[in-house]
């Protein structure tokens with residue numbers, strides 16, 4: 368990293384820290400200017416968006432009325448979406464087939480990755496250097512309890528912040544591929560140690576490295592918290608969880624075990640800098656100067672703060688090479704209704720209740736019923752000795768549930784099983800749905816991404832369900848579950 372790049376990163380970080388404290392109207396004006404530029408650029412250089420926005424006057428059109436974009440469209444029309452004609456599907460596939468390319472720039476200028484396809488078909492993601500620099504700059508500026516002042520920057524040059532990233536394995540999944548560039552892009556401010564969650568000397572390596580910040584998936588952090596007696600992390604100041612849903616109980620447990628704030632970043636592979644976890648109140652502040660998040664219901668109508676939406680529409684204002692504009696993400700979020708006392712004026716996501724894809728559809732005398740992942744999360748959280756769980760929708764009205772109990776479980780396995788089923792019934796699991804609970808020694812993560820998949824749907828939605836009709840009595844069951852949760 369040259370001196371010029373170092374200075375540029377320091378200035379960018381300091382400015383991002385300041386913008387988070389601007390009045391919302393001022394940030395919004397900045398956002399709208401960037402949005403206007405992105406729309407014009409996409410319509411001019413991306414054949415896909417030129418066609419999509421045909422007939423719209425982009426200078427005057429209401430953004431909330433522009434057509435949305437799905438993952439399937441982006442995957443099918445990938446060559447027409449990207450704005451650099453040198454980027455081809457075959458070229459990226461060839462690049463991704465060689466793991467030696469991790470940490471290298473495609474065509475000398477683009478970071479590339481691929482979503483796993485565990486939530487649908489895989490999607491290739493291309494980002495330029497600016498987008499990746501922005502990711503690390505917002506993390507340095509906003510996901511921290513220390514204000515990014517010039518003095519702090521100078522201090523970090525003399526004594527770099529030590530960041531330990533514990534992942535399952537290296538790979539071209541979006542966050543993993545991005546972190547490969549961290550040392551290059553953040554350079555002298557940070558020392559990065561990448562560790563694998565399965566390596567036998569993990570605890571020793573963490574003790575030797577003495578990180579200031581520990582970054583990992585919620586399930587890995589939770590596992591470390593259970594054995595925190597083996598760790599002596601005296602310099603640890605913050606823990607960051609990403610990629611998986613962090614339940615309130617796991618957050619409490621991790622925070623209590625390590626005695627430092629736990630921030631929970633919410634992002635998507637398509638917009639890795641979407642938000643940064645709030646160190647004071649939980650949830651995550653949306654980086655609205657560089658991203659737009661629209662929380663909508665299943666008819667694409669805006670959902671007010673405080674209420675849970677059915678999906679979100681994400682616009683990445685930084686990525687010009689593969690524009691994501693009003694891009695549909697099946698996550699269920701609720702925005703906070705009031706300001707946050709941490710000092711950030713950026714809007715905060717208060718609740719993240721998993722993917723709307725993380726639902727099971729069962730059938731009873733009244734019709735089709737949606738069972739949200741919240742039902743299972745809430746029931747498992749109520750049984751203290753359950754450490755991890757996984758629910759598999761095996762048949763329309765049958766669920767297989769695997770439980771991993773904590774090492775020090777005081778209850779018998781039979782007792783945990785009985786109490787869990789009783790709790791699920793109490794929370795609204797219909798009588799028509801049979802459930803088989805088995806106790807396992809260990810629940811493995813997804814072999815590709817290393818993330819924990821708690822809800823696995825092998826049945827799919829009912830035949831007559833589609834996202835635009837009201838046939839199914841979804842609301843009655845989700846509201847019931849949400850209220851009781």
Ligand SMILES: [Zn+2]
Nearest residue numbers: 645707709711
């Ligand atoms: Zn906050």
